Amino acid sequence: MSKPDLRVQKTEKALANALIELLQQFSFTEITIDQICQQAIVGRSTFYNHYVDKYELMAKISNDEAQHFDQLLHQRLVAPVDDDLLIYLYHELYHDRRTILTLLKIKTPGFNLTQQFLTSLTQYSQPLIAPLSAPVPSELLQELYATNALTAITWSLIHNDPTEVATFMNTTAKTLLQKYQPTNS
Structure with missing residues (x-):
């Protein structure tokens, strides 16, 4: 190589x-x-x-950030409701926060980092949420989770305050998971 x-x-x-x-x-x-x-x-x-053009450059930057985000989410799945792992995710993203925050504002066909992040968050939340016995469709819960998680990530990157946000997000996730655990009859 x-x-x-x-x-x-x-x-x-x-x-x-x-x-x-x-x-x-x-x-x-x-x-x-x-x-x-x-x-x-x-x-x-x-x-x-x-x-070839500025669109290819922008797509590369956006795709690189989306791939990095996916890798971090994959690592986080080991213990999905662990505050330290969510804080680690925020800290890892913080290194590229200027790029990420800039790209999250741009909604152009071909490179929409917001949508890429939401798709990843929805995908990675599926194994946690799908088995729940909630009174609403699991797809709605996944979308709510993804949107809330992206809001929390963005907030943490802007305000450099991941600890309280991570604890709050994980407490919310734990509450949801505990409340709607399927009953094994």
Whole structure:
């Protein structure tokens, strides 16, 4: 297996950071390749050696964040209602909080990080929620869980306050799981 080319990695990281920086000031549709290149201090030909257009760059950034989120959720499934694991999730996401918070605001076909996160949260909540004997469909509970979890994650990233939020979210989940455990008759 060959080693990744550090120059390629540095260039792609510079281009990604440049786009995120520009998204702090402009809408995605307003941003040009020239602006991205100028911000990243690379030439247009260098940009085009890596990406077809700004949409491909944005999709890569969004997909990378979604994959990282999926990996963290998968790790969290080991003990889904453990406060420490949820705090770990928040801390791991905190490293990329500027990118994540920026991307969560963008709703464009092809890259909607909010929807990607909600889909992952819904998927990972399914094994916990599906067996419950709740008076509402499990799909509704999964959607509520995903929406509430994403709200809590976003709040924690903005306010850097994961401990109380994690404890509250896990207490809520534990209460729901205990109240609607299926009865084994």
